[in-house]
Structures are given as C-alpha cells and as structure tokens.
Amino acid sequence: MSEAIAAFNSGQVDLAVSHCKNILQRSPDNPAAHQLLAVICLDRGEITASRQHIQRSLQARPEHIPSLLIAGRVARADGDLVVAVDYFERAATLAPAEPEPAYLTGVTHLEQGNLVAATSVLGRLVQLFPQHAPAWSSLGAALRQAGKEEAARVALEKTLALDPQQVDAWFNLGLVRQDSGDLPGAAAAFLTALQHRPGYAEAAVNLGIVLQENGDLDEAMNAYRRAYRLRADTFGRIVNALTSGSSGRLWLDLGELRRLLVT
DSSP states (O other), rough: HHHHHHHHHOHHHHHHHHHHHHHHOTTTOOHHHHHHHHHHHTTTOOOHHHHHHHHHHHHOTTTHHHHHHHHHHHHHHTTOHHHHHHHHHHHHHHOTHHHHHHHHHHHHHHHTTHHHHHHHHHHHHHHTOOOOOHHHHHHHHHHHHHHHHHHHHHHHHHHHOOOTOHHHHHHHHHHHHHHHHOOHHHHHHHHHHHOOTTTHHHHHHHHHHHHHHHOOHHHHHHHHHHHHHOOOOHHHHHHHHHHSSOOOOSOOOOOOOOOHOOO
16 A cells, blocks of 8 residues: 555556555455545546545545545535535544635535535634635635625735735635726736636636726737637627626627637
8 A cells, every 4th residue: 555655646646556456456445545546536537436436435434534535525526515515524523623624614615605604614714724825715705705895805815915826816806806996906916816827717807807997998808818718608708898898899790809809
C-alpha cells in the first residue's frame, strides 16, 4: 500500500492502480486500496467506479473521516448534493476541530441554494477559523445571494485581505459593487478576477455590462468579445445586455453581431 501511495503522489497513477489491484486480489476488502482507487477514479471522472470503491472502503471503516470526505465529493460530483451534505456533516461531527468538513458542508448547502444553512455553517466556521479565506469567500457569496449586500461586502473584503488570489471573491465583490451602483469598482473587481483566471467567461460578460452601463461601449465590446471567444454560450447574455441597456445598441442582424464578436 505504501508503494501505491508513493506512486500516486509521484504522478505514476497507472502504477498506483496496478498496486491497488494486486492488493485487492489478495485482500478484496482492503479499505485503503479501495479508498485510493476511489480518489483515482474520481480524478478521472469515473464516478460510478469511484462510488463503488469508496462504499467498499466505508464498509470496513464507517467513521473514517478522509473516506467520508471522499464519499461526499463523489456524491457532489454526481450531482447528489443531499447525500454529499450527509457525508460531510458526518465527517464534521466526527472532527469538530477540523475546518474542511464544515467548509464542504457549507459550500454544498450553497450549491443547493440553501442559503440559511450555508450562512449558518460558514458563519460559525469563520468564527472558529478566522484565517480561512475560502470560507469567507463562500460566506460572502451566500450573503450576496441572500440580499445582504453590506455583510457580503465585508466578508468578501475580508477574504481578499487574507488571500488576494481568491478569484470567486473578486467576482462576487464585483457583483456587490455593481448592485450598489459602484460601476468603476465593479469593473476593477471583474478585471482582477480575469487577471487571476483568464478563462473566466462570466467575469468578462459582467465586465462588459458594467463598462456599458458606465458609458464606455467600445471597451464593453472588447469585454464581450473576450467572453464570446471564451464561451459561445455567453451570446444570449451579451445580446440581452446590448439591447436592453440604456447605452446599448439595437442589433437587427444577430449574425452581424456574432461576426463582430469574433473579429
């Protein structure tokens, strides 16, 4: 097993799989081998196989915290967020002094749209671990979605004071500033998000929207071009922004607009 882990850690994933399979031939219920195979299958997008392996691992070690977290991640990757929360909460109960289980519980609540639970879990977490930047970022996102813009701004600014490279915090801060009418501040936040994550299409669209609202249509079109080149499915939002904004343009020929966005 130590050889399998060493192979995995050194990037020799196929060798790690081979070692695990050899172990399971001799000991079919070995929980550590099933756990590592679950991680490998999850990384490869083989969700069904990953779920099977982590269930076999948990049968032998039902209160093994790393395995519970892996099971939660597998369920989350499979879109089964209710089950994912259950695994993460079990791990959090077993390890109250560890931030990761509570963080994953809060994030999954947020993905479910359960804002009350998300803000409750993440709020407690940042009180216990005030240096946990991702928790502050997710708390800020939950508060923004709940319409608590000032509290969201405080949480997001706290995030970025701890870790200026938290890209989603920059994006959400941009949304908070946009909603409050701070268009230059919103543009700066979206631009910073793009500097840290050049492929962030949503940030490019929102950058275009705030630049357009601020009357800078030429720079807005540049941002829209960037968004469209990153992801063609942003076209609908771009059209809506251009045709509904007070400083937009009326496009009778959407084909012409598409051509303009790729030039």
